[in-house]
Amino acid sequence: MIANLNVCIIGKPNVGKSTIFNKITDCSISKVSEISGTTIYPIELSKEFKDLKINLIDLGGLKKKSKSYKYKQKLINIETLKKLNISDVVLFILDGSDEITKNDKQLFRLILNKLKNIIVIVNKTDLIKENLKKKEEYFKFFFEKNFPNILLKPIFISALKNIKRDFLLKKLYDIYINSKKLIKNKDTNLVLKNIISKHQPVFNKRSRPTIKFLRQVNSKPIIFKAFGNRLTSLSKDYKNFFVKQVLIQLKIYNQISIIKFINNKNPYS
Ligand SMILES: Nc1nc2c(ncn2[C@@H]2O[C@H](COP(=O)(O)OP(=O)(O)OP(=O)(O)O)[C@@H](O)[C@H]2O)c(=O)[nH]1
Ligand SMILES: [Mg+2]
Structure with a gap:
């Protein structure tokens, strides 16, 4: 029997979630644009890997309530949170050309509080102008220092240039296997x-x-x-x-x- 793994792609607006979704599923069904708030409703597609059916879900960018909290953002948040709740693993996307923002931190805590398995992906590495090693250390250090209950090695990609698809699918598969067994x-x-x-x-x-x-x-x-x-x-x-x-x-x-x-x-x- 083939097992199912629900994997949702979460991150603030415009970090490249839909680009990553399209590249992993090898299609272009999710709209990509430089304008924040492009994805509103979830888009899903399945990909088989070994004995696993990975149901990948592209979601709108989450943003907390603010003064500029519009009807569209409210709708995005509602749809995204519904899918987060039913997911087994979250691909948490950050923009490598930027610092980690308050919005990123709030989102990350939200996912942790829901006890979700998480893979951190730092995207847009092609846009990093400063020393790449230093930038990698910055992201690694943030997750090492702040969260005792989870070990995370951020994966650095440029969705435009190299998605590292097989590497990501293998990571998802490892999580699926570990979620089934108890250590002796x-x-x-x-x-x-x-x-x-x-x-x-x-x-x-x-x-x-x-x-x-x-x-x-x-x-x-x-x-x-x-x-x-x-x-x-x-x-x-x-x-x-x-x-x-x-x-x-x-x-x-x-x-x-x-x-x-x-x-x-x-x-x-
Ligand atoms: N340079 C560069 N640009 C990227 C990369 N990945 C995505 N982009 C660009 O970033 C912009 C936003 O990409 P999307 O995939 O639409 O981002 P999103 O996170 O789905 O955005 P929302 O749905 O609005 O939340 C587009 O102009 C993409 O072409 C990358 O690795 N490098
Ligand atoms: Mg999108």
């Missing part, structure tokens, strides 16, 4: 051991919180449970460090992951 307790506990040997939780008064077991309990979204003693006194910094380490060591990219810290329970009972 043996492997999660090995990771736990590694993390603790690197950096133990700090003492709280006279006792130290201890994490004894780590197991994955859900795969879509990814949820782990960490069991141990005195875990209510774990600091936020340590929790953030811990989540990030789990993701790095288990090589979980593009998928938001939650760890619930649970006191004094035996996970095998």
Whole structure:
């Protein structure tokens, strides 16, 4: 049986979403123009990759309410949010020739809050005039620094020159595979051991919180449970460090992951 993956393309107006949609699906059904607000209603097309039917959805550019909030933008936002809610993965598009704007940040948080899997695509790299490496570092650093619950390696493209279609389809396929499986307790506990040997939780008064077991309990979204003693006194910094380490060591990219810290329970009972 062939599985379905709903993938929507989200970003602020004019970043190249429809151009990317057309290039990935190898057609030109979505209208492209230099004028912001070109796409209003969602446009969908399926593409098969291995045993997966990828349903790609091009959407209008999202913008938060503002003084210039017009009827057309309101319609775009409503249509776009409906599709975001039913999507499995979001291709989040940024304009590489620009800085990361307030609108980009608000949009990104909205997608994260909905616990969506995300692939970040920085488009229009052909327009980058400054040092390309520096610009790449700028985008990488932003996602590394601000979001402990997800590992993101932005993909840099110029939709006009090189879409990297197979690379993108493979990334989507990897997310689909990972959303179906649970990592074995043996492997999660090995990771736990590694993390603790690197950096133990700090003492709280006279006792130290201890994490004894780590197991994955859900795969879509990814949820782990960490069991141990005195875990209510774990600091936020340590929790953030811990989540990030789990993701790095288990090589979980593009998928938001939650760890619930649970006191004094035996996970095998
Ligand atoms: N230089 C350059 N221009 C690009 C690239 N990708 C898209 N564009 C141009 O950017 C403009 C906007 O492209 P669209 O694909 O319509 O952008 P969109 O995000 O769908 O826009 P809305 O539907 O209005 O939100 C067009 O003039 C495209 O030709 C790119 O990689 N490089
Ligand atoms: Mg468009």
